[in-house]
Amino acid sequence: MxxxxxxxxxxxxxxxxxxxxxxxxxxxxxxxxxxxxxxxxxxxxxxxxxxxxxxxxxxxxxxxxxxxxxxxxxxxxxxxxxxxxxxxxxxxxxxxxxxxxxxxxxxxxxxxxxxxxxxxxxxxxxxxxxxHSQVGYQHHFEPASLHMAELVRSGFIGKPLSFSHGFVSGAYIMPRPGHREWLFQAQDGGHPGYRSGQSLQRVMAVLGADVTDICADMRVLAPERRNTDDNGVIRGNQVDNMNYLLRVGGDVMGMMQTSLTGWFGTGTRFEIYGTQGMLMLGTTDTPDNWDKATGGGDPTRGMLKLYGARVSDEQMHGGPIAPERLQRAFREIEIPARHTYVTGFKHGQAAFEVAQAWHTFAQGLRTGKPSSPNFRDVIKIHYVLDAAEASVAANGWQKVDYSRL
Structure with missing residues (x-):
């Protein structure tokens, strides 16, 4: 175009x-x-x-x-x-x-x-x-997340074996104003586990493979929170805690937790382990000090940083190291400038991630190649969430059905 x-x-x-x-x-x-x-x-x-x-x-x-x-x-x-x-x-x-x-x-x-x-x-x-289509899984465009996916593709960790993804926030337990009541109503969100969509999208995008099997548990653990408008209560029935055991690409094993009832939550933590090393993505700094009454409207939520380490076969074979001594023997990885497409925003701002997404959307329109995450990518998340609901009902593992693609 x-x-x-x-x-x-x-x-x-x-x-x-x-x-x-x-x-x-x-x-x-x-x-x-x-x-x-x-x-x-x-x-x-x-x-x-x-x-x-x-x-x-x-x-x-x-x-x-x-x-x-x-x-x-x-x-x-x-x-x-x-x-x-x-x-x-x-x-x-x-x-x-x-x-x-x-x-x-x-x-x-x-x-x-x-x-x-x-x-x-x-x-x-x-x-x-x-x-062309684009879906607002903006966290996909955090430079550290983009680089993590690139490193996995390049073989930095060898063959992926296992992973753990966690996201913890207090969004569903803290007091909220009345106009936010819809967030806590199941009919306004759709899938019970829809708030885990960002995490599912990241797992599949970084590993470059689809979730094939899921064993899920989803609960409402905080059915009410204070209404800041009148000191009353906002009640809800939208799932606020999701825990999944996952198989990705058929043989990569992992677990994923999305909890929206964690006071002082740690945000994102994503670890992948492979035959030749590991990578870890995490929110490691604190959000900006921001006053809602006078602030700029789009505070940073903390910046994602990437850590990792590769195995040296020569070192391991020549002088084996006890596994205990290798724990946490990783370092911060510098994120190349090529993963930052736009200027004018702070990393961690919603507008920064969204601007990155819009830039990518335009590139796709100009080249004729689909940008990501698009409708095809995201309908897969709907299929995963269908399987998650079936898993909760059956209390066991479910295969994800992608036949409608």
């Missing part, structure tokens, strides 16, 4: 619940990411459920066209190239399908949809139309 600029419309970018709109992910991440790459993207329109809120966002950022109806926007602006779907998950399918039917490329926030059936329809429509 040889265009100097891609015309983009964002659906879901209202200023709400904060003076600078930071409570809307599209306002604090997508819009800055697109405006930062103005030589590549023309942010031409914003659509929300109310003309008043769409117009407010357009005035604030200097965007020319405001709409309160997706179909009307598509009809009146046939030259739109990409529709960004950044609304609640329960509305993703409702917004994405008219865009796909109108022949537009789609960048959809996670999860792709609230059911595999909806996600399948979106995937099939994009495939039939020859359209």
């Amino acid at each position: 040889s265009k100097s600029k891609f015309k983009v419309a964002i659906v879901g970018a209202a200023f709400a619940h904060s003076p600078d709109g930071r409570e809307r992910f599209s306002v604090r991440a997508h819009i800055p990411a697109l405006l930062n790459q103005s030589e590549t993207f023309d942010l031409a329109a914003v659509c929300t459920t109310k003309m008043e809120s769409a117009s407010e966002t357009c005035r604030h950022f200097g965007i020319p066209n405001a709409y309160d109806n997706v179909e009307r926007m598509l009809a009146e602006m046939p030259d739109i190239d990409i529709v960004c779907v950044s609304v609640r998950p329960s509305v993703h399918h409702r917004v994405a399908m008219p865009a796909l039917k109108a022949g537009k490329h789609v960048y959809c926030e996670l999860p792709m949809a609230v059911s595999t059936a909806q996600a399948q329809e979106m995937y099939d429509a994009a495939k039939a139309g020859g359209l």
Whole structure:
């Protein structure tokens, strides 16, 4: 697709619940990411459920066209190239399908949809139309994560044997404002384990293979949290703890924990062990000191760093070392500059990861090659989550069915 600029419309970018709109992910991440790459993207329109809120966002950022109806926007602006779907998950399918039917490329926030059936329809429509897609698993674009995948592909650790992936956050136990209540409702998220999607995507992307088998346990451990608006209680039934035993590529063994009930959580920790070494990815520094009342709207969440070590066959054979002495004998690995595609943001900011994703999406459109993670990559996560639900019901291992690809 040889265009100097891609015309983009964002659906879901209202200023709400904060003076600078930071409570809307599209306002604090997508819009800055697109405006930062103005030589590549023309942010031409914003659509929300109310003309008043769409117009407010357009005035604030200097965007020319405001709409309160997706179909009307598509009809009146046939030259739109990409529709960004950044609304609640329960509305993703409702917004994405008219865009796909109108022949537009789609960048959809996670999860792709609230059911595999909806996600399948979106995937099939994009495939039939020859359209490009991107899904908002932004953590894929952290430079340390990209380099980890590159090192695994290059044979740094030899043949992968086992892994452990953990993500611990306090998102579902800490007090939250009333407008966040939807986060804790199962009907608004879809799959019980959808909050493990970022971690599943990283595991499959870094190892370069699909999850083939899963044994899962998923629970709601914090069914309520304080409502900061009125000191009442927000109750929920959305799964907040997911624990999986996994086989990836058929023979790589691993475990994955996603816990959203961990006060002072450590964030991401991902370890891979192979026949010739190991790699470890982790959030090793603390987020910025940030005041929500006056802060810049997009605080850093801590920067991912990469560590690793390779086996020296000569050293091991010439002077064997006791296994205990090799524990933690790894070092930090410098991340090459080639994995940072954009400037103007701090690593760890949501807008940085999103800008990286948009850059990659544009590259794919220009070269005709699919960018990743796209609908095909992410519908696989839906299949894994289907198997996870079946595993919980059967209390045992389940194979993942990819036949619908």
